[in-house]
Amino acid sequence: MAPNNDKLFTADDSELWDLFRDGDEVAYTQLIQKYSKPLFNYGYRIYQDKDFLKDCIQDVFLELWNRRLRISPTPAVKWYLFKAIRLRIFREQSKWNRSEALDESYEFLVEFNIESKMIIDLETITLSSRIQQVLNALPPRQREIMYLRFYENLDFDNIAQIMEISKQSVHNLLQKAYKNFRAEWVVLIIAFSNLNL
Amino acid sequence: MNLFQVTNYTNYEVEDFLHDDFFIDWVLKNQPHHQAFWEQWLAENPGRKKTVDQARAIILAIRVNPLTEELTNAEVNAMATNIYQQAIEQYEPAVIKQRFYQTGWFRVAATVILVAGAGFLFFKKYRQPVSSQADPFLQVINHTPKSKLVRMSDGSLAVLKPGSGLKYLRSFHDKREVFLDGEAFFEIHKNPQMPFRVHSHDMVVQVLGTSFTVTSRRNNQNFKVVVNTGKVLVYNQKEVTKEGKRQHEVILTPNQQVTVADKQLSFKKETLAIPLTLSKEMAQKEFTFDNAPLSAVIDRINKDYDVNIEYDKAKLGSISLTISISDRPLDEKVKLICKAINATCQFIDGRIIINGQNPNPIPTN
Numbered sequence: 001m002a003p004n005n006d007k008l009f010t011a012d013d014s015e016l017w018d019l020f021r022d023g024d025e026v027a028y029t030q031l032i033q034k035y036s037k038p039l040f041n042y043g044y045r046i047y048q049d050k051d052f053l054k055d056c057i058q059d060v061f062l063e064l065w066n067r068r069l070r071i072s073p074t075p076a077v078k079w080y081l082f083k084a085i086r087l088r089i090f091r092e093q094s095k096w097n098r099s100e101a102l103d104e105s106y107e108f109l110v111e112f113n114i115e116s117k118m119i120i121d122l123e124t125i126t127l128s129s130r131i132q133q134v135l136n137a138l139p140p141r142q143r144e145i146m147y148l149r150f151y152e153n154l155d156f157d158n159i160a161q162i163m164e165i166s167k168q169s170v171h172n173l174l175q176k177a178y179k180n181f182r183a184e185w186v187v188l189i190i191a192f193s194n195l196n197l
Numbered sequence: 198m199n200l201f202q203v204t205n206y207t208n209y210e211v212e213d214f215l216h217d218d219f220f221i222d223w224v225l226k227n228q229p230h231h232q233a234f235w236e237q238w239l240a241e242n243p244g245r246k247k248t249v250d251q252a253r254a255i256i257l258a259i260r261v262n263p264l265t266e267e268l269t270n271a272e273v274n275a276m277a278t279n280i281y282q283q284a285i286e287q288y289e290p291a292v293i294k295q296r297f298y299q300t301g302w303f304r305v306a307a308t309v310i311l312v313a314g315a316g317f318l319f320f321k322k323y324r325q326p327v328s329s330q331a332d333p334f335l336q337v338i339n340h341t342p343k344s345k346l347v348r349m350s351d352g353s354l355a356v357l358k359p360g361s362g363l364k365y366l367r368s369f370h371d372k373r374e375v376f377l378d379g380e381a382f383f384e385i386h387k388n389p390q391m392p393f394r395v396h397s398h399d400m401v402v403q404v405l406g407t408s409f410t411v412t413s414r415r416n417n418q419n420f421k422v423v424v425n426t427g428k429v430l431v432y433n434q435k436e437v438t439k440e441g442k443r444q445h446e447v448i449l450t451p452n453q454q455v456t457v458a459d460k461q462l463s464f465k466k467e468t469l470a471i472p473l474t475l476s477k478e479m480a481q482k483e484f485t486f487d488n489a490p491l492s493a494v495i496d497r498i499n500k501d502y503d504v505n506i507e508y509d510k511a512k513l514g515s516i517s518l519t520i521s522i523s524d525r526p527l528d529e530k531v532k533l534i535c536k537a538i539n540a541t542c543q544f545i546d547g548r549i550i551i552n553g554q555n556p557n558p559i560p561t562n
Contacts (some may be wrong), residue, residue, distance in 0.1 A: 025281065028284065032276065036277070037273060040267070041264060044264055050266050058279065058280050062283055062284055065284040066284075109264070110261055112259060113261065114258045114259060115258045115259075115260050147261065149221065151259075153226065156218050171216070174216045175216075178216060
């Protein structure tokens with residue numbers, strides 16, 4: 001798994017969050033420093049306009065500050081922010097750019113890659129490139145789930161909240177994705193088995 | 198997160214593990230409770246080890262290729278400064294909310310050079326009796342040997358060079374028009390509904406959606422505009438036809454300049470070989486300071502804006518600060534620096550003054 005830039009829900013995060021809710025300006029700045037990049041990285045996959053996204057991120061954090069007294073002591077800072085940025089991107093886009101409003105047919109820009117360093121033999125490298133193709137051929141919403149789960153390390157509960165769908169829908173979407181995979185996984189698994197013997 | 202207790206993993210195949218939250222959490226987060234559970238489970242189900250290893254290997258091998266666009270550290274710092282500033286000061290009405298996208302601050306530097314004498318006529322013509330508070334215009338003429346800072350009602354700024362004059366509306370209600378004689382650097386607050394125009398004799402420099410800077414030299418034969426950031430439109434108002442069509446209009450983008458030789462109203466547009474220090478790409482580097490002494494920060498601003506910030510160098514000069522202020526207009530830059538060192542500042546009569554540090558920390562909120 002790609003090492004993300006932070007560990008989730010660590011003591012640091014909930015500590016920061018509590019300080020921030022008490023109006024600690026340093027904690028607030030640290031939250032901004034810590035999450036601006038991941039938020040941009042996620043948002044850009046939905047809508048590719050750098051300045052627009054900077055604005056969205058800025059608004060998310062301003063709103064956060066204004067609402068700090070009403071925000072629960074959630075340790076899940078990350079999903080809270082991801083949900084906020086996603087909501088804002090969709091809302092602001094339809095407001096400012098009616099002609100090309102984002103809807104459920106949005107693209108999710110992501111390119112998955114199976115790390116070939118971990119795979120030694122030629123056969124498995126071939127297989128991994130096939131797996132990669134399947135991953136990259138998934139429909140946008142499934143790609144988004146994969147991204148949030150495997151890259152951002154958010155659990156399915158959080159993903160459902162971020163994407164504003166039920167947890168069941170997340171699982172249904174995943175089932176669909178894995179159905180596509182199954183055949184490919186099985187072959188890959190055999191290759192891995194050989195490797196691990 | 199504790200649902201695993203009721204999950205029966207014995208029949209799980211690789212693809213099942215791949216959409217099991219608890220399993221993925223173990224692989225990716227590996228917190229003690231995950232580790233304890235899976236160690237025990239594997240001890241009880243030795244036959245499943247291979248499947249588990251395979252699922253693990255796959256999860257660990259998934260990568261996401263980097264995007265072509267990313268936020269740089271400098272951008273994150275600038276955003277943090279900006280957001281912080283707005284969050285803390287948003288209830289102060291004097292602070293103009295800064296947005297990157299819809300109403301960003303942009304800077305343009307322009308030099309306007311006029312025919313000798315024209316400027317005197319201009320100011321005579323527009324000079325109002327000193328008396329009335331009702332005069333909608335304010336006028337600043339810089340007789341000092343140093344540049345003066347002019348702050349207008351919408352938050353826009355002009356750095357007025359020695360020997361130059363600027364006339365502007367006390368408040369910009371329905372239009373933003375200023376008259377310049379001499380040379381000035383402008384930082385204009387963006388407002389698409391109300392374009393900002395600098396008139397310099399017959400020449401007009403108009404900010405297109407962003408902002409601009411204008412300067413004019415009284416005793417020269419040439420009119421010149423240089424753009425640092427943003428986008429401006431330059432035209433001669435004498436050449437505007439009744440239908441509002443302009444001849445010879447020129448659009449300038451950063452690091453471009455236009456010169457107009459008197460009498461021959463042809464525009465000469467050039468791109469500068471070296472980017473200006475206040476252009477976006479340079480400013481980001483120039484105005485990001487990491488543990489720099491205050492004196493270095495002030496020197497940088499003084500040099501790039503051609504101003505003279507007054508402060509107690511002996512007392513404050515060596516305070517070190519880490520700050521990123523490239524996206525801010527001049528007065529906001531100074532305010533942010535003061536905030537960082539817990540000092541106060543004043544903008545009086547075109548002077549910029551930083552007062553000593555406040556012995557008592559300002560309470561937050």
